[in-house]
Amino acid sequence: MTGGRHSRRLVPAYLATGGRAHPSRNHLDRLTTLHAACEEIPVGLGPEQRGVLELIQPGALPLVDAAAYLRLPVSIVKVLVADLVSAGLLHARPPIPQATGPDIETMEKVLDGLRALKS
Amino acid sequence: MDSARSSPDPRYLTGNDPVLIKLLIAGPFAVGKTTLIRAISEIAPLHTEEVMTQAGAFVDNLAEAEHKTTTTVAIDFGRLTLPNNLVLYLFGTPGQRRFRLLWEDIAQGALGALVMVDTRRLDESFEVMDLIEEAGLRYAVAVNAFPQAPTYDLDTLRDHLDLRPDTPLVLCDARSRDQSLDALIALVEHVIAHTHLEPA
Numbered sequence: 634m635t636g637g638r639h640s641r642r643l644v645p646a647y648l649a650t651g652g653r654a655h656p657s658r659n660h661l662d663r664l665t666t667l668h669a670a671c672e673e674i675p676v677g678l679g680p681e682q683r684g685v686l687e688l689i690q691p692g693a694l695p696l697v698d699a700a701a702y703l704r705l706p707v708s709i710v711k712v713l714v715a716d717l718v719s720a721g722l723l724h725a726r727p728p729i730p731q732a733t734g735p736d737i738e739t740m741e742k743v744l745d746g747l748r749a750l751k752s
Numbered sequence: 753m754d755s756a757r758s759s760p761d762p763r764y765l766t767g768n769d770p771v772l773i774k775l776l777i778a779g780p781f782a783v784g785k786t787t788l789i790r791a792i793s794e795i796a797p798l799h800t801e802e803v804m805t806q807a808g809a810f811v812d813n814l815a816e817a818e819h820k821t822t823t824t825v826a827i828d829f830g831r832l833t834l835p836n837n838l839v840l841y842l843f844g845t846p847g848q849r850r851f852r853l854l855w856e857d858i859a860q861g862a863l864g865a866l867v868m869v870d871t872r873r874l875d876e877s878f879e880v881m882d883l884i885e886e887a888g889l890r891y892a893v894a895v896n897a898f899p900q901a902p903t904y905d906l907d908t909l910r911d912h913l914d915l916r917p918d919t920p921l922v923l924c925d926a927r928s929r930d931q932s933l934d935a936l937i938a939l940v941e942h943v944i945a946h947t948h949l950e951p952a
Binding site: 662663664666688691692693694695697698700701702704706707708709726728733734735737739740741742743744745746747748749750751752 | 762763764765769771772773774798799800801802803810829831832834835836838840841843857858860861862863929930933934936937940941943944947948
C-alpha cells in the first residue's frame with residue numbers, strides 16, 4: 634500500500650479522454666496487445682495520447698501494462714487506444730483466446746509449462 | 753505488507769506475438785494475492801488503479817466524476833512467460849460484489865481462477881466463489897497457511913467451504929514459488945478435466 638498508489642496525476646483521469654464516455658471499440662481487452670503503427674508521433678495529440686504512443690514506440694505491450702506504466706485507469710486507456718487505432722497510429726491485437734477462453738491444446742501447453750518450472 | 757510499485761522501465765513483450773492467458777487470483781483483502789503473484793511473476797507486480805462510482809460503474813467521463821463520489825480500486829498483476837510462445841497474466845481480483853463490473857471485465861476470457869482462503873475468515877471467501885461461479889469460471893481453492901491461523905484438515909475445510917467434491921483444495925504458502933505453482937497446476941488440471949468432460 635505504498636509507492637505509486639499515492640502519486641498524483643497532472644491531469645485528472647476523467648479529463649484525459651476529453652470527457653468522452655465510452656470507447657468506440659468495446660472489444661478492447663486488458664490483454665489486447667498494443668503495437669506502434671507510426672514511426673514518428675504526430676504533433677497535435679493530447680499529452681495522454683502522446684504518452685501511450687511514446688510508451689509503446691520501443692516495443693509491444695498489453696493494454697493493462699500500458700495503463701500501469703502510465704498510471705491511468707484501464708477504462709481511460711481503452712478510450713485513448715480506441716481513438717489512436719481509429720486515427721491509424723496504433724495497432725491493437727486482441728488476445729488469441731477470445732471471450733470463450735483458451736482452447737484445450739493451449740491449456741495443455743500451459744500445464745506443461747507450469748510443471749517444467751517446478752524446481 | 754504487500755506493495756506493488758510500478759517499475760519505471762517497461763518490460764516489453766518478447767517473442768512473436770505471444771498468446772496471452774489470463775488467470776485470476778481471487779480472494780478477500782489481505783489474503784495474500786499479491787504475495788502469490790510476486791512469488792510467481794517474472795516482473796515486479798504492477799498495478800492499475802480503476803476509478804469507479806459507488807455503484808461500481810467505470811468512471812470515464814467528466815459529468816459522472818463531478819456528480820458522484822468515486823472509489824479507486826488497485827488491481828495488482830504479474831506476468832510469467834512459458835514455452836510455446838505463451839504468457840500467463842495473473843490478476844489479483846478483489847472479492848466484493850460491489851465491484852462486479854470490474855470483476856466481469858477482468859474475468860472475460862480467463863482460463864480460470866485460484867481462490868485464496870484465510871482459515872480465520874472463511875466466510876469472506878463465499879462471496880468470491882459466488883462471483884466466480886456467476887462468471888462461469890472454473891476454480892481451485894488455495895488455503896494460504898498463515899502461521900498464526902488455526903489449521904484444519906482438508907476434509908473439514910472442504911465441508912466448511914461447501915465445495916463440490918471435484919473442486920481442488922490445496923494448502924499453499926503464498927510466499928513459496930513451488931507451492932504457488934502447485935496451486936496453479938491443480939487449477940489448470942481441473943479446468944482441463946472439465947473441458948474434456950463437457951466439450952463446447
